[in-house]
Amino acid sequence: MSKKHVTSAEVAKRAGVSQSAVSRTFTPGASASKKTAEKVRKAAAELGYRPNVLARAMVSGKSRIIGLVVAYLENQFYPDAIAKLSNELQKRGYHLLIFMAEQTSGNTESVVEEILDYQVDGIIAASVAMSSELSERCRAANVPMVLFNRSQDDPHMSAVTSDNYAGGRKVAEFLLAAGHRKIGHIAGWSGASTQRDREAGFISALAEAGVPLHSRAEGDFSMEKAADATRSMFASDRPEAVFVANDHMALAVMDTLRFELGLNVPEDVSVVGFDDVPAAGWPTYDLTTVRQPANRMVANTVEILLDQIENESSETRRIAIDGRLIVRGSAKIPKGWAQ
Numbered sequence: 001m002s003k004k005h006v007t008s009a010e011v012a013k014r015a016g017v018s019q020s021a022v023s024r025t026f027t028p029g030a031s032a033s034k035k036t037a038e039k040v041r042k043a044a045a046e047l048g049y050r051p052n053v054l055a056r057a058m059v060s061g062k063s064r065i066i067g068l069v070v071a072y073l074e075n076q077f078y079p080d081a082i083a084k085l086s087n088e089l090q091k092r093g094y095h096l097l098i099f100m101a102e103q104t105s106g107n108t109e110s111v112v113e114e115i116l117d118y119q120v121d122g123i124i125a126a127s128v129a130m131s132s133e134l135s136e137r138c139r140a141a142n143v144p145m146v147l148f149n150r151s152q153d154d155p156h157m158s159a160v161t162s163d164n165y166a167g168g169r170k171v172a173e174f175l176l177a178a179g180h181r182k183i184g185h186i187a188g189w190s191g192a193s194t195q196r197d198r199e200a201g202f203i204s205a206l207a208e209a210g211v212p213l214h215s216r217a218e219g220d221f222s223m224e225k226a227a228d229a230t231r232s233m234f235a236s237d238r239p240e241a242v243f244v245a246n247d248h249m250a251l252a253v254m255d256t257l258r259f260e261l262g263l264n265v266p267e268d269v270s271v272v273g274f275d276d277v278p279a280a281g282w283p284t285y286d287l288t289t290v291r292q293p294a295n296r297m298v299a300n301t302v303e304i305l306l307d308q309i310e311n312e313s314s315e316t317r318r319i320a321i322d323g324r325l326i327v328r329g330s331a332k333i334p335k336g337w338a339q
Contacts, residue, residue, distance in 0.1 A: 166201060231256065
Protein backbone atom coordinates (compact mmCIF):
# COMPACT_ATOMS: atom_id res chain seq x y z
CA MET A 1 0.00 0.00 0.00
CA SER A 2 1.43 3.38 -0.99
CA LYS A 3 2.03 5.88 1.77
CA LYS A 4 0.27 9.24 1.45
CA HIS A 5 2.68 12.17 1.41
CA VAL A 6 1.86 14.96 3.83
CA THR A 7 1.66 18.35 2.10
CA SER A 8 2.83 21.76 3.28
CA ALA A 9 -0.81 22.90 3.14
CA GLU A 10 -1.72 20.27 5.76
CA VAL A 11 1.15 21.42 7.97
CA ALA A 12 0.05 25.04 7.60
CA LYS A 13 -3.50 24.12 8.59
CA ARG A 14 -2.31 22.13 11.65
CA ALA A 15 0.02 24.94 12.74
CA GLY A 16 -2.47 27.71 12.04
CA VAL A 17 -0.11 29.61 9.74
CA SER A 18 0.13 30.38 6.05
CA GLN A 19 1.62 27.94 3.56
CA SER A 20 4.36 30.48 2.81
CA ALA A 21 5.33 30.42 6.52
CA VAL A 22 5.87 26.67 6.23
CA SER A 23 8.02 27.24 3.15
CA ARG A 24 10.10 29.94 4.92
CA THR A 25 10.63 27.68 7.95
CA PHE A 26 12.21 24.95 5.84
CA THR A 27 14.12 27.18 3.41
CA PRO A 28 17.76 27.88 4.45
CA GLY A 29 18.35 31.60 4.76
CA ALA A 30 14.65 32.52 4.67
CA SER A 31 13.14 34.52 7.54
CA ALA A 32 10.55 33.08 9.88
CA SER A 33 9.92 34.18 13.46
CA LYS A 34 11.01 31.82 16.20
CA LYS A 35 7.42 31.39 17.39
CA THR A 36 6.16 30.59 13.88
CA ALA A 37 9.04 28.21 13.18
CA GLU A 38 8.38 26.33 16.43
CA LYS A 39 4.67 25.93 15.57
CA VAL A 40 5.49 24.74 12.05
CA ARG A 41 8.14 22.24 13.14
CA LYS A 42 5.80 20.88 15.87
CA ALA A 43 2.99 20.38 13.34
CA ALA A 44 5.41 18.84 10.82
CA ALA A 45 6.67 16.35 13.41
CA GLU A 46 3.13 15.38 14.38
CA LEU A 47 2.15 14.79 10.76
CA GLY A 48 5.43 13.21 9.68
CA TYR A 49 6.06 15.94 7.10
CA ARG A 50 9.40 16.37 5.34
CA PRO A 51 9.96 19.17 2.81
CA ASN A 52 10.57 18.07 -0.80
CA VAL A 53 13.99 19.56 -1.45
CA LEU A 54 14.05 18.47 -5.10
CA ALA A 55 10.67 20.01 -5.82
CA ARG A 56 11.75 23.25 -4.17
CA ALA A 57 14.90 23.24 -6.28
CA MET A 58 12.84 22.91 -9.47
CA VAL A 59 10.78 25.95 -8.50
CA SER A 60 13.65 28.11 -7.27
CA GLY A 61 16.25 26.99 -9.79
CA LYS A 62 18.66 26.41 -6.91
CA SER A 63 19.39 22.94 -5.52
CA ARG A 64 21.73 24.18 -2.75
CA ILE A 65 23.84 21.11 -3.58
CA ILE A 66 27.56 21.34 -4.29
CA GLY A 67 29.15 18.54 -6.30
CA LEU A 68 32.57 17.38 -5.13
CA VAL A 69 34.67 15.34 -7.55
CA VAL A 70 37.58 13.58 -5.88
CA ALA A 71 40.06 10.99 -7.15
CA TYR A 72 40.86 8.97 -4.07
CA LEU A 73 40.18 8.80 -0.34
CA GLU A 74 43.10 6.59 0.76
CA ASN A 75 45.18 9.65 1.60
CA GLN A 76 44.05 10.76 5.07
CA PHE A 77 44.21 14.39 4.01
CA TYR A 78 41.10 14.08 1.85
CA PRO A 79 38.56 12.50 4.25
CA ASP A 80 39.51 15.15 6.80
CA ALA A 81 39.28 17.98 4.25
CA ILE A 82 35.95 16.67 2.89
CA ALA A 83 34.48 16.60 6.38
CA LYS A 84 35.56 20.22 6.86
CA LEU A 85 34.10 21.20 3.47
CA SER A 86 30.79 19.51 4.27
CA ASN A 87 30.54 21.17 7.68
CA GLU A 88 31.39 24.62 6.30
CA LEU A 89 28.88 24.31 3.47
CA GLN A 90 26.13 23.09 5.80
CA LYS A 91 26.62 26.22 7.92
CA ARG A 92 25.79 28.19 4.77
CA GLY A 93 22.75 26.08 3.87
CA TYR A 94 24.41 23.88 1.24
CA HIS A 95 25.09 20.16 1.07
CA LEU A 96 27.87 18.14 -0.52
CA LEU A 97 27.32 15.39 -3.09
CA ILE A 98 30.48 13.31 -3.64
CA PHE A 99 31.49 11.75 -6.96
CA MET A 100 34.59 9.61 -7.47
CA ALA A 101 36.81 10.04 -10.53
CA GLU A 102 40.21 8.82 -11.63
CA GLN A 103 43.33 10.79 -10.72
CA THR A 104 44.07 11.37 -14.40
CA SER A 105 41.59 13.01 -16.76
CA GLY A 106 40.39 9.63 -18.11
CA ASN A 107 36.83 9.55 -16.78
CA THR A 108 36.61 13.01 -15.23
CA GLU A 109 34.58 14.35 -18.15
CA SER A 110 31.82 11.76 -17.76
CA VAL A 111 31.78 12.29 -13.98
CA VAL A 112 31.40 16.06 -14.32
CA GLU A 113 28.65 15.58 -16.92
CA GLU A 114 26.86 13.38 -14.38
CA ILE A 115 27.31 16.00 -11.68
CA LEU A 116 25.75 18.64 -13.94
CA ASP A 117 22.75 16.33 -14.45
CA TYR A 118 22.06 16.63 -10.72
CA GLN A 119 21.51 20.38 -11.15
CA VAL A 120 24.23 21.27 -8.65
CA ASP A 121 24.79 24.94 -7.87
CA GLY A 122 28.59 24.60 -7.98
CA ILE A 123 31.47 22.14 -8.20
CA ILE A 124 34.60 21.61 -6.13
CA ALA A 125 37.27 19.53 -7.87
CA ALA A 126 39.86 17.94 -5.60
CA SER A 127 42.89 15.89 -6.69
CA VAL A 128 41.71 15.50 -10.28
CA ALA A 129 42.93 16.75 -13.65
CA MET A 130 40.52 19.07 -15.45
CA SER A 131 40.63 19.97 -19.13
CA SER A 132 39.96 23.50 -20.38
CA GLU A 133 37.08 22.05 -22.44
CA LEU A 134 35.51 20.67 -19.29
CA SER A 135 35.80 23.94 -17.41
CA GLU A 136 34.23 25.68 -20.42
CA ARG A 137 31.35 23.16 -20.30
CA CYS A 138 30.70 24.11 -16.68
CA ARG A 139 30.80 27.82 -17.47
CA ALA A 140 28.34 27.28 -20.32
CA ALA A 141 26.01 25.54 -17.85
CA ASN A 142 26.45 28.50 -15.47
CA VAL A 143 27.87 26.22 -12.79
CA PRO A 144 30.97 27.73 -11.12
CA MET A 145 33.89 25.48 -10.23
CA VAL A 146 36.77 25.85 -7.78
CA LEU A 147 39.84 23.62 -7.67
CA PHE A 148 40.82 22.42 -4.20
CA ASN A 149 44.43 21.37 -3.52
CA ARG A 150 45.18 21.65 -7.24
CA SER A 151 45.86 24.51 -9.64
CA GLN A 152 45.86 24.85 -13.42
CA ASP A 153 46.88 27.33 -16.06
CA ASP A 154 43.27 27.92 -17.11
CA PRO A 155 42.79 31.69 -16.55
CA HIS A 156 39.08 31.22 -15.84
CA MET A 157 39.42 28.64 -13.08
CA SER A 158 39.75 29.60 -9.42
CA ALA A 159 41.99 27.47 -7.21
CA VAL A 160 42.91 27.16 -3.54
CA THR A 161 46.08 25.36 -2.47
CA SER A 162 48.71 25.49 0.19
CA ASP A 163 51.91 27.22 -0.94
CA ASN A 164 53.50 24.06 -2.26
CA TYR A 165 56.54 25.78 -3.73
CA ALA A 166 57.37 27.48 -0.44
CA GLY A 167 56.73 24.22 1.40
CA GLY A 168 59.23 22.38 -0.78
CA ARG A 169 61.83 25.04 -0.08
CA LYS A 170 61.27 24.72 3.66
CA VAL A 171 61.96 20.99 3.51
CA ALA A 172 65.20 21.50 1.59
CA GLU A 173 66.39 24.25 3.93
CA PHE A 174 65.64 22.09 6.96
CA LEU A 175 67.52 19.05 5.62
CA LEU A 176 70.48 21.19 4.52
CA ALA A 177 70.63 22.86 7.94
CA ALA A 178 70.86 19.38 9.50
CA GLY A 179 74.02 18.77 7.47
CA HIS A 180 72.56 16.43 4.85
CA ARG A 181 74.09 16.56 1.37
CA LYS A 182 73.01 13.24 -0.18
CA ILE A 183 69.31 14.05 -0.43
CA GLY A 184 66.70 12.07 -2.37
CA HIS A 185 63.14 12.78 -3.45
CA ILE A 186 60.24 10.34 -3.85
CA ALA A 187 57.82 12.15 -6.11
CA GLY A 188 54.06 11.86 -6.49
CA TRP A 189 51.97 11.81 -9.66
CA SER A 190 53.68 14.03 -12.25
CA GLY A 191 50.34 15.33 -13.53
CA ALA A 192 49.54 17.03 -10.23
CA SER A 193 50.38 20.70 -9.71
CA THR A 194 51.00 19.91 -6.04
CA GLN A 195 53.80 17.51 -7.00
CA ARG A 196 55.36 19.84 -9.55
CA ASP A 197 55.34 22.84 -7.22
CA ARG A 198 56.66 20.97 -4.19
CA GLU A 199 59.51 19.48 -6.17
CA ALA A 200 60.31 22.78 -7.91
CA GLY A 201 60.61 24.60 -4.57
CA PHE A 202 62.68 21.75 -3.11
CA ILE A 203 65.11 21.63 -6.05
CA SER A 204 65.49 25.41 -6.19
CA ALA A 205 66.56 25.60 -2.52
CA LEU A 206 69.03 22.74 -3.01
CA ALA A 207 70.46 24.44 -6.11
CA GLU A 208 70.92 27.73 -4.28
CA ALA A 209 73.01 25.83 -1.72
CA GLY A 210 75.03 24.19 -4.48
CA VAL A 211 73.68 20.73 -3.64
CA PRO A 212 72.43 18.55 -6.52
CA LEU A 213 69.56 16.14 -5.98
CA HIS A 214 71.23 12.83 -5.11
CA SER A 215 68.44 10.49 -6.28
CA ARG A 216 64.84 10.56 -7.43
CA ALA A 217 62.08 7.97 -7.77
CA GLU A 218 58.35 8.18 -8.44
CA GLY A 219 55.76 6.92 -5.97
CA ASP A 220 52.73 8.26 -7.88
CA PHE A 221 50.97 9.13 -4.56
CA SER A 222 50.56 5.37 -3.96
CA MET A 223 51.80 3.54 -0.85
CA GLU A 224 52.69 0.43 -2.87
CA LYS A 225 54.62 2.39 -5.50
CA ALA A 226 56.32 4.46 -2.80
CA ALA A 227 57.55 1.25 -1.15
CA ASP A 228 58.90 0.07 -4.52
CA ALA A 229 60.58 3.44 -5.05
CA THR A 230 62.22 3.14 -1.64
CA ARG A 231 63.62 -0.31 -2.41
CA SER A 232 65.04 0.98 -5.68
CA MET A 233 66.49 4.18 -4.22
CA PHE A 234 68.21 2.39 -1.34
CA ALA A 235 69.54 -0.55 -3.36
CA SER A 236 72.91 1.21 -3.72
CA ASP A 237 74.55 4.52 -2.77
CA ARG A 238 71.65 5.30 -0.47
CA PRO A 239 70.73 8.89 0.40
CA GLU A 240 71.10 10.37 3.88
CA ALA A 241 67.68 12.02 3.72
CA VAL A 242 64.50 11.73 1.67
CA PHE A 243 61.77 14.24 0.97
CA VAL A 244 58.54 12.33 0.19
CA ALA A 245 55.92 14.29 -1.75
CA ASN A 246 53.10 13.50 0.68
CA ASP A 247 52.56 11.82 4.04
CA HIS A 248 50.49 9.01 2.53
CA MET A 249 53.62 7.79 0.76
CA ALA A 250 55.98 8.79 3.56
CA LEU A 251 54.33 6.31 5.95
CA ALA A 252 55.04 3.48 3.48
CA VAL A 253 58.57 4.75 2.95
CA MET A 254 59.27 4.68 6.70
CA ASP A 255 57.82 1.18 7.10
CA THR A 256 59.91 -0.10 4.19
CA LEU A 257 63.10 1.49 5.52
CA ARG A 258 62.66 0.14 9.02
CA PHE A 259 61.02 -3.25 8.61
CA GLU A 260 62.36 -4.40 5.23
CA LEU A 261 65.73 -2.69 4.88
CA GLY A 262 66.67 -2.65 8.57
CA LEU A 263 67.48 1.06 8.66
CA ASN A 264 66.82 3.38 11.59
CA VAL A 265 64.88 6.61 11.15
CA PRO A 266 66.35 9.20 11.63
CA GLU A 267 69.74 7.75 12.70
CA ASP A 268 70.45 6.18 9.29
CA VAL A 269 68.14 8.28 7.13
CA SER A 270 65.95 11.34 7.67
CA VAL A 271 62.42 11.32 6.23
CA VAL A 272 60.21 14.37 5.69
CA GLY A 273 56.67 14.36 4.26
CA PHE A 274 54.00 16.87 3.26
CA ASP A 275 50.37 17.33 4.47
CA ASP A 276 50.47 16.55 8.22
CA VAL A 277 47.76 13.89 8.13
CA PRO A 278 46.60 12.49 11.51
CA ALA A 279 48.91 9.44 11.31
CA ALA A 280 51.94 11.72 10.95
CA GLY A 281 51.59 12.60 14.64
CA TRP A 282 51.28 9.01 15.83
CA PRO A 283 54.28 7.87 17.93
CA THR A 284 54.87 5.03 15.43
CA TYR A 285 55.77 7.56 12.71
CA ASP A 286 56.42 10.89 14.47
CA LEU A 287 56.80 12.34 10.99
CA THR A 288 58.37 15.71 10.28
CA THR A 289 56.17 17.27 7.59
CA VAL A 290 54.78 20.45 6.07
CA ARG A 291 51.29 21.06 7.39
CA GLN A 292 48.65 21.89 4.80
CA PRO A 293 46.40 24.59 6.35
CA ALA A 294 43.19 22.65 5.64
CA ASN A 295 40.88 24.92 7.65
CA ARG A 296 41.95 28.04 5.77
CA MET A 297 41.97 26.19 2.44
CA VAL A 298 38.39 25.05 3.04
CA ALA A 299 37.21 28.49 4.19
CA ASN A 300 38.65 30.17 1.10
CA THR A 301 37.26 27.51 -1.25
CA VAL A 302 33.74 27.89 0.14
CA GLU A 303 33.98 31.69 0.13
CA ILE A 304 35.05 31.83 -3.53
CA LEU A 305 32.45 29.31 -4.70
CA LEU A 306 29.51 30.86 -2.86
CA ASP A 307 30.52 34.33 -4.02
CA GLN A 308 30.28 33.04 -7.59
CA ILE A 309 26.95 31.30 -6.90
CA GLU A 310 25.17 33.92 -4.81
CA ASN A 311 26.72 37.15 -6.13
CA GLU A 312 27.41 35.88 -9.65
CA SER A 313 31.02 36.97 -9.29
CA SER A 314 33.15 36.22 -12.35
CA GLU A 315 36.45 37.05 -10.66
CA THR A 316 39.06 34.29 -10.94
CA ARG A 317 40.99 33.88 -7.72
CA ARG A 318 44.17 31.88 -7.06
CA ILE A 319 45.07 31.47 -3.41
CA ALA A 320 48.18 29.72 -2.07
CA ILE A 321 48.29 29.57 1.74
CA ASP A 322 51.57 29.16 3.58
CA GLY A 323 51.94 26.01 5.70
CA ARG A 324 54.25 25.43 8.66
CA LEU A 325 57.01 22.87 8.81
CA ILE A 326 56.08 20.62 11.74
CA VAL A 327 59.28 19.22 13.22
CA ARG A 328 58.97 15.83 14.87
CA GLY A 329 61.32 12.87 15.21
CA SER A 330 61.65 11.34 11.73
CA ALA A 331 64.47 13.62 10.64
CA LYS A 332 67.63 14.92 12.25
CA ILE A 333 66.97 18.32 13.80
CA PRO A 334 69.54 21.04 13.02
CA LYS A 335 71.38 22.46 16.04
CA GLY A 336 69.62 25.51 17.39
CA TRP A 337 66.60 24.93 15.14
CA ALA A 338 63.47 26.73 16.34
CA GLN A 339 60.03 26.46 14.73
